[in-house]
Amino acid sequence: MFEYKLKIPKARVNVLIGKEGRDKKRIEEELNVKIEIKGNEITIKGEDSLNSWTAQRIVKAIARGFSPQVALLLKNENYVFDLLDIKDWVGRSKKALVRLKGRVIGREGKAKKTIEEMCNVHISIYGKTIAIIGKAYNVDLARKAIVRLLEGAKHSTVYRMLEKNRRKLKMSDLSW
Secondary structure (H helix, E strand, C coil): CEEEEEECCHHHHHHHHCHHHHHHHHHHHHHCEEEEEECCEEEEEECCHHHHHHHHHHHHHHHCCCCHHHHHHHHCCCEEEEEEECHHHHCCCHHHHHHHHHHHHCHHHHHHHHHHHHHCCEEEEECCEEEEEEEHHHHHHHHHHHHHHHCCCCHHHHHHHHHHHHHHHHHHHHCC
């Protein structure tokens, strides 16, 4: 029996459960695990270590702001979950945290949307973290773009870097 315990924000517990318990039940059935919820403490139990670990990653993704449908992409072994802590760039300053979140989101969500589309990933900005779900290479590329924004690079510079890498990726796909 494999067991994982984690705490998630209280506001995300209802999202994990879903309407009439549908989302929790779906995770349990598809991964053959049992999810117990006591307040904001989640316990995941399962016979298979990989399924238990995958369920834990899905719950973490939901806790970090993803919808259960997007989080369930993590069942596919080609998809990865990456988490950046904005505090690593700002320390304790609340104003700097808001400013950096704003840089990653962009005006009317444009920067976030552009990175998602160019890298073919899903991005969630929740609390003091930025979470990314996608295929490994794409997540790595999106992470680099987000880190560059957090470090103060111009948006146009980041988009240019993404475009260049996207062309490289297309060329490598064509060479196979």
